Amino acid sequence: MKRIFTATLGILSAAALSFAGVQHLLPRPQLLSENPAVQFSLNRPIELKVQPQQSTDPQVTAELTSWIVANNGSISAQAPTKLIVELVPSVAGAEFQEEAYQLTISSDTLLIRATTLKGAFWATQSLWQLSETTNSLPGLTITDWPAFRIRGYMHDVGRSYMQFETLKKHIEKLARYKVNIFHWHLTENQGWRLESKVYPQLNGNSAFSRHPGQYYTIEQAKELVRFARQRGITVIPEIDMPGHSEAFRKAMGHSMLTPQGLEEMKAIMTEACATFGETEWMHIGTDEVRTPDLGTIDWTVFVPQMVAHVRAQGKKVVSWNPGFHYGSADIDMTQMWSSSGAVTPGVPAIDSRYHYINHFDMYADIVALYNSTIAGQPKGSHQYAGVIVAAWNDRILPSDEAIVRQNNFYPTLLAMAERAWLGGGKGYFNTIGVNLDPLDQGFIDFERRLLHHKKNHLNTEPIDYVKQTNVRWRITDAFPNNGNPATVFPPESELQNAYSFNGKTYATRQATGAGIYLRHVWGPATIPAFYPNPQPNSTAYAYTYVYSPADQQVRLQLEFQNYGRSEADLAPPAGRWDYNNSRIWINDTELLPPAWENTHTTKSNEITLKNENFTARPLPLVALQQGWNKVLIKLPVGAFSIAQVRLVKWMFTCVFVTPDGRSEVDNLIYSPEKNNNPGKEILIAAIDNANDFLSSITIGSAPGKYRQSRVDELRTAIEKAENSLGQDHPNTVYEQEATALTAALGEFKQAINLPRISNAKKKYWYTLTTPLRNGNTNNTIAWQGNNIALKGETLSAAAHKQHWKFIPATGNSMAIVSRQDTSSCIHPGSAYNSALKAQPYSAGIAGWNLIPTFSNSYFAISSGDVQMNQTQSGQNYQIYNWGGGNNTTDTGCQFMIQPAGIDGGDAADSLAIRIDALREATSGMTFSNNPGYISESSYNAFASLLNESETALINSNYDVVTCRALLAGLNTAYEAFTSAINRPLVSVTDSVFLYAITVQRDSKSIAWQGADATMRAATYAENDPRFLWKLKKLNDGTLSICDEKESYYFQSAATGTPPLILGRNGSQTAGGWNFQLIGNGPWFTITNGTAQLNVSNAGTNYTMYNWGGGNNLTDFGCKFTLALKAQQIVSSLTPVSVNNNPLDKLQIINRRIVNPDLFPGIQAFTPSGVAIALNRELPAGLILLKYREFTGKTVVY
Structure with a gap:
C-alpha cells in the first residue's frame, strides 16, 4: 500500500509516517509517497552509477560513497543492488527545476533523478537523514524542489574574525539541510579580513581596531569557495563600500570617495574578483554612508563606476537596500536589510529584513521566523530570490562558540532552511508576531525534528534550545506602576485567574513558550507580541505550576533582557536581573541574580559581552519537589528606552533543563491550572485566544467591525468549549475541540466588514484616515487633482475631495474612486518611497486590497508591494508608497475607513x-x-x-x-x-457610601491632607481612610463632599489661586457641588456655577484648584471617576440605640467585610432568610446581619 503526503497540504506527522527516518526529514520534502512493505538494506555490496564530476561541482560520487561505507555497505561494480544517479531534462511535478530531484527507493534499486548535480547532491542529504539511526530504508518516492533559489546565512567576520575551520564546519553542517548560500561579510570599520597583495597595508595591524592581524589569505578564500561548491553552497563575498570603510581609510590614509581611493578600489576589486573566480556574485555593500566616509567624490559617481568595474570582471553585483538607489538595469540583485528595505522593480531581491539573528532571543523570535513568509511571498520568482539570515557582530563576543550559541545559530538556520525550501508561511514577520500558538502543529512538528537533529547530526554543536511547545503560563493584564517598579500588586499575595485592583479588573491569559515577549521592538516599529498595546510604567506577572514526578535537581534557563549582539547596552546593576527590577520566586523562594562580570558604566561595543545572556553563564541549580512546583515572575517596565539599554525588551525566558544544561527535563508538566491533561491546557489556550480577540473588536456594520450575528456564533462556540472543560474527556477530544474553536476563530476573523461596493444605483462614500498618525490633523486622504500627489488633510465632513468609493477591480481587488472627480482613482503605480497620485480610472486597472491590522478597526491598504502610508510634516503630509505591501504596525499604514454618505440611499x-x-x-x-x-x-x-x-x-x-x-x-x-447610567449614591441616615474620587490626570485620587490643609491628589492606597469621601445632599440640591465623620468638606476658592482647601464643617447647608456626566461616562465634572474642581500636574504636586470655569469637559485635571470603596451600617433592626450597636463599626469594601475579626460568629442572610457565606464577595442587594443580640442591614453595591 502506498501513502502519499504533500508538504503544502499539511505536515508530515510522525503518526502518519511509519519509518523513523522519514519522520525526521528537515526540510520536509514537497511530495512523498511511502511503501512500507518494501525495504532497501545498505549493509551489502552496491553498484554506484554516477557520471563524473569536476572539482568545482557538488561531489555527488564522494558523498554517496561515504554514505554507503558509513552504513556498513561497500562499493562493487557488479553488485545486483544498484544506486543510480541520472541527470534528466526535468523532474516531473517539480515547480523549480534548477535544484529539483526525485528519489525512488525499491528493494534492490535506489534511483536519483535530478536536472543538475546540485539537485542530486540534495538527494544525498536526504539519504543521510533517512539513515541517521538505521541502515535499512523504506520503499518511497520523494519529489522535491526548493520554493526559493537563495537560502543562506551571513557571518560578519569584518567586525569579529572567525576561525577558518569554523566557517568550513558551518558549511559542512548546513549543507545537510539544503542551505545553498554563504554570505561572507569580509570588510568593516573594524578590519579588512581578506588578504590583499596589491595593497598589503590593508592587512597591517594599524588598519584594525579589533582582532588585529587576523584575516583570510587568498588561498584560504579560494579553498573555502571550492569547499562550499563541492557541497552545493555558493559563497557571496562582500567588500563593503563606500561606507563601513574605516579600515580602508586607516590603511590608505584617505577615503574611498576620493580620486585616489576610487582607483585603489578598482584595483582591489580586480584582485578580489580573481580571488573569488569560482563564484559568480560579488556584494559591494553601499549602505549607511556617513560623514566619516565622505571625500571629494560623491557616491553617485563612485558606486556606478564600481558596479561597472565589477561587472567587467565577469561578476554579478549585489547591493544592500536601503543603500544606493539603482535603476532596474543598474544592479543585478539587492538585499533588503531593514524594515524599510524594498524591491527594485525587475531586480531580484534577497530578504534579510527581520532576519538579523543577533537581535533574536532563544525562543520567541524563532517562532516568527519559522512561520513568516519570505518577503511576503508564498514562493520565489524572478523578483523574489530568497532569504539570508545575518549574524552581525557589532559587539565583541569572546569566541566563535559564543557567536554561534548566543545567536541561536543552528536552530534559526534550520527554521530558515525549511521555510525557504517549502515556501508558504502564515504571514510576514512584522504582521504575525512572536506569540507561539499552542495549536500550531507546523511549529510543533518542526521543533520535534529540530531536537532530533540536535541530538544526532548536530550533537557536538553549541545549541541551548530545548523543547518549549509544552511550556504554559498565565500572564496578567499589566498593572500601572506609575514609574515605581517596586510597587506590589495582588498576584504577589495570591495566584488567581483575575484580580480586582483600584476598582478595575485585571484578567490573565494563557501564553505558551519558554520565551515570551510582552512587547517586542524592531528598530522604530513594534512586532506583535503578548500585549497588543503595551504601555510604559507597567507591571505584569507570569505564573505557572510545574509538575515533577520526583524530587530532583535541575537547572534553569532564565533571563529578562536578551542582550542583542549588536548593542552596547550596559550589564544589569548589581543584585538585579535587569534595569526593570524583574524578580522570580520558585516555591515562594526568590531566586537571586548572578554577579555580573561587566561593571563598566560607559557604553562601548569594544567591551566584550560577557555573562549578560543566560547562554554565557552557569545556569542556576534548582531543587524541584515531587508534585507541583510554583513559579511566579514579576515583570515591571519603565520607559522602553533608557540610557543603559537602547531597546528595552519587556520579556522573559524561563524553562527547566537537565543538570548538564543540554536538554529539557523529561516528564515535567507546565500547567498554570495544575492540569495533568495537556489537551485540556490546549483547549484553555484556545478559549483564551478567542475571548481575547472578541474583547479587541468592535461590533457594528462599518468597515473594520464585526456584525453581532457573527459575534454570537463565536460566543456559542466558546461556550461549548468552556462547558467541555468541566467534563472528563480523553486528551484527544480536548485537542479536537481546541482545533474546532481555533477554526471558528479563524473564520470569524475573515468575516470582518469591508466597505460596501458601489454600483450605478447606490454610491457608498468613505473617508480614509490614520487617527494614530498626526493626532486629529492632516490624516485624511484628500484628492488634489489628477497626476498630483495625494495629501493628508484635516477631516471635514463636507469635503468631497476626502470622500472615496470602492468599486470592483482586477481579481479580488477594489479601485478607490474620488467623489470630487468620479473619473479619478488612487493609482498604485508610484515607485517605492514616493508620493501616490490620483489618475483617471479605466477598466482593468490594478486595485487595492484591505489587510486587517492588529489594531482594532484598522486596515493596511496595499496593491502587491505598493502600500499606502500617511507621511508627516517632513513630506508635507503626502500619501506615499511605503511599507512593502505588508506593514500593519506603522501608524501611517493603519487606516480607518469610515462612512461619509450615500448617494441613492433609502x-x-x-x-x-x-x-x-x-x-x-x-x-x-x-x-x-x-x-x-x-x-x-x-x-x-x-x-x-x-x-x-x-x-x-x-x-x-x-x-x-x-x-x-x-x-x-x-x-x-x-x-x-x-x-440609566449610574449616578453617585448620596449617603443618608441609614446608609453610608464611601467613594474614591480619581482624576484622569495620572490616575491620582483625592486625599485628605489635614485640617485646613491644601487639597491634593495622590496614588490611591487600599484601606486608607484619607482617600474615602461621602456625598451628602444639601438644602439647595447640591452635594457636600465630606469625610466619613463629616468633619471636613470641599470648599471652593477664587479661580486659579489660592489652591482649594478643606474647610471645617460647621453648618454647611448650601454651596456644595454638582456632578455632571460627560457624554456616556464614566467621567464626571464637579462644578458649582463657574467653580470647577481641577487637579494640577505633578509639577505642582497634584494640588487641587478651582479652575475650568464650570464647563471644561476635556482637561485631564477636570475629569473624575468615582469608585465605591466601602459601605457602613448605621441602623439596626432591634430597638437598641445606634451608638450602642457594635455593627456600626463593621465596614464593607469591594463587597467584602474588611474587619470580620471584630465580630466573631457574625452571620449574614438574604431578605428571605438564606444564609450568606462571608469568606467570599457578598452578593449585591439588601443583606441582613446578626451579631450576638444585635442586627443590622445594608445594601451591597
Whole structure:
C-alpha cells in the first residue's frame, strides 16, 4: 500500500509516517509517497552509477560513497543492488527545476533523478537523514524542489574574525539541510579580513581596531569557495563600500570617495574578483554612508563606476537596500536589510529584513521566523530570490562558540532552511508576531525534528534550545506602576485567574513558550507580541505550576533582557536581573541574580559581552519537589528606552533543563491550572485566544467591525468549549475541540466588514484616515487633482475631495474612486518611497486590497508591494508608497475607513447608519455599579434591541414607514438607556457610601491632607481612610463632599489661586457641588456655577484648584471617576440605640467585610432568610446581619 503526503497540504506527522527516518526529514520534502512493505538494506555490496564530476561541482560520487561505507555497505561494480544517479531534462511535478530531484527507493534499486548535480547532491542529504539511526530504508518516492533559489546565512567576520575551520564546519553542517548560500561579510570599520597583495597595508595591524592581524589569505578564500561548491553552497563575498570603510581609510590614509581611493578600489576589486573566480556574485555593500566616509567624490559617481568595474570582471553585483538607489538595469540583485528595505522593480531581491539573528532571543523570535513568509511571498520568482539570515557582530563576543550559541545559530538556520525550501508561511514577520500558538502543529512538528537533529547530526554543536511547545503560563493584564517598579500588586499575595485592583479588573491569559515577549521592538516599529498595546510604567506577572514526578535537581534557563549582539547596552546593576527590577520566586523562594562580570558604566561595543545572556553563564541549580512546583515572575517596565539599554525588551525566558544544561527535563508538566491533561491546557489556550480577540473588536456594520450575528456564533462556540472543560474527556477530544474553536476563530476573523461596493444605483462614500498618525490633523486622504500627489488633510465632513468609493477591480481587488472627480482613482503605480497620485480610472486597472491590522478597526491598504502610508510634516503630509505591501504596525499604514454618505440611499440605509452610530456610542462602555457606568442588565437590554433591529433589517425588506418607526423607537430607547447610567449614591441616615474620587490626570485620587490643609491628589492606597469621601445632599440640591465623620468638606476658592482647601464643617447647608456626566461616562465634572474642581500636574504636586470655569469637559485635571470603596451600617433592626450597636463599626469594601475579626460568629442572610457565606464577595442587594443580640442591614453595591 502506498501513502502519499504533500508538504503544502499539511505536515508530515510522525503518526502518519511509519519509518523513523522519514519522520525526521528537515526540510520536509514537497511530495512523498511511502511503501512500507518494501525495504532497501545498505549493509551489502552496491553498484554506484554516477557520471563524473569536476572539482568545482557538488561531489555527488564522494558523498554517496561515504554514505554507503558509513552504513556498513561497500562499493562493487557488479553488485545486483544498484544506486543510480541520472541527470534528466526535468523532474516531473517539480515547480523549480534548477535544484529539483526525485528519489525512488525499491528493494534492490535506489534511483536519483535530478536536472543538475546540485539537485542530486540534495538527494544525498536526504539519504543521510533517512539513515541517521538505521541502515535499512523504506520503499518511497520523494519529489522535491526548493520554493526559493537563495537560502543562506551571513557571518560578519569584518567586525569579529572567525576561525577558518569554523566557517568550513558551518558549511559542512548546513549543507545537510539544503542551505545553498554563504554570505561572507569580509570588510568593516573594524578590519579588512581578506588578504590583499596589491595593497598589503590593508592587512597591517594599524588598519584594525579589533582582532588585529587576523584575516583570510587568498588561498584560504579560494579553498573555502571550492569547499562550499563541492557541497552545493555558493559563497557571496562582500567588500563593503563606500561606507563601513574605516579600515580602508586607516590603511590608505584617505577615503574611498576620493580620486585616489576610487582607483585603489578598482584595483582591489580586480584582485578580489580573481580571488573569488569560482563564484559568480560579488556584494559591494553601499549602505549607511556617513560623514566619516565622505571625500571629494560623491557616491553617485563612485558606486556606478564600481558596479561597472565589477561587472567587467565577469561578476554579478549585489547591493544592500536601503543603500544606493539603482535603476532596474543598474544592479543585478539587492538585499533588503531593514524594515524599510524594498524591491527594485525587475531586480531580484534577497530578504534579510527581520532576519538579523543577533537581535533574536532563544525562543520567541524563532517562532516568527519559522512561520513568516519570505518577503511576503508564498514562493520565489524572478523578483523574489530568497532569504539570508545575518549574524552581525557589532559587539565583541569572546569566541566563535559564543557567536554561534548566543545567536541561536543552528536552530534559526534550520527554521530558515525549511521555510525557504517549502515556501508558504502564515504571514510576514512584522504582521504575525512572536506569540507561539499552542495549536500550531507546523511549529510543533518542526521543533520535534529540530531536537532530533540536535541530538544526532548536530550533537557536538553549541545549541541551548530545548523543547518549549509544552511550556504554559498565565500572564496578567499589566498593572500601572506609575514609574515605581517596586510597587506590589495582588498576584504577589495570591495566584488567581483575575484580580480586582483600584476598582478595575485585571484578567490573565494563557501564553505558551519558554520565551515570551510582552512587547517586542524592531528598530522604530513594534512586532506583535503578548500585549497588543503595551504601555510604559507597567507591571505584569507570569505564573505557572510545574509538575515533577520526583524530587530532583535541575537547572534553569532564565533571563529578562536578551542582550542583542549588536548593542552596547550596559550589564544589569548589581543584585538585579535587569534595569526593570524583574524578580522570580520558585516555591515562594526568590531566586537571586548572578554577579555580573561587566561593571563598566560607559557604553562601548569594544567591551566584550560577557555573562549578560543566560547562554554565557552557569545556569542556576534548582531543587524541584515531587508534585507541583510554583513559579511566579514579576515583570515591571519603565520607559522602553533608557540610557543603559537602547531597546528595552519587556520579556522573559524561563524553562527547566537537565543538570548538564543540554536538554529539557523529561516528564515535567507546565500547567498554570495544575492540569495533568495537556489537551485540556490546549483547549484553555484556545478559549483564551478567542475571548481575547472578541474583547479587541468592535461590533457594528462599518468597515473594520464585526456584525453581532457573527459575534454570537463565536460566543456559542466558546461556550461549548468552556462547558467541555468541566467534563472528563480523553486528551484527544480536548485537542479536537481546541482545533474546532481555533477554526471558528479563524473564520470569524475573515468575516470582518469591508466597505460596501458601489454600483450605478447606490454610491457608498468613505473617508480614509490614520487617527494614530498626526493626532486629529492632516490624516485624511484628500484628492488634489489628477497626476498630483495625494495629501493628508484635516477631516471635514463636507469635503468631497476626502470622500472615496470602492468599486470592483482586477481579481479580488477594489479601485478607490474620488467623489470630487468620479473619473479619478488612487493609482498604485508610484515607485517605492514616493508620493501616490490620483489618475483617471479605466477598466482593468490594478486595485487595492484591505489587510486587517492588529489594531482594532484598522486596515493596511496595499496593491502587491505598493502600500499606502500617511507621511508627516517632513513630506508635507503626502500619501506615499511605503511599507512593502505588508506593514500593519506603522501608524501611517493603519487606516480607518469610515462612512461619509450615500448617494441613492433609502430609509433602510438611514436605519443601518443609525444602528452603527448607536453601537459606536455604546461600544466602549464598561459594566459596573459605580457612578458613570451602566449596569450589565441595562446594557444587554439595549444591545439586544440593536441586534434585533439589525437582524430584521438584514433579513427583511422594510418599507419607508416601518424603517422610520424602527428608527424613532431606537432613538427613544437610547435616551432611556443613557438616563440609566449610574449616578453617585448620596449617603443618608441609614446608609453610608464611601467613594474614591480619581482624576484622569495620572490616575491620582483625592486625599485628605489635614485640617485646613491644601487639597491634593495622590496614588490611591487600599484601606486608607484619607482617600474615602461621602456625598451628602444639601438644602439647595447640591452635594457636600465630606469625610466619613463629616468633619471636613470641599470648599471652593477664587479661580486659579489660592489652591482649594478643606474647610471645617460647621453648618454647611448650601454651596456644595454638582456632578455632571460627560457624554456616556464614566467621567464626571464637579462644578458649582463657574467653580470647577481641577487637579494640577505633578509639577505642582497634584494640588487641587478651582479652575475650568464650570464647563471644561476635556482637561485631564477636570475629569473624575468615582469608585465605591466601602459601605457602613448605621441602623439596626432591634430597638437598641445606634451608638450602642457594635455593627456600626463593621465596614464593607469591594463587597467584602474588611474587619470580620471584630465580630466573631457574625452571620449574614438574604431578605428571605438564606444564609450568606462571608469568606467570599457578598452578593449585591439588601443583606441582613446578626451579631450576638444585635442586627443590622445594608445594601451591597
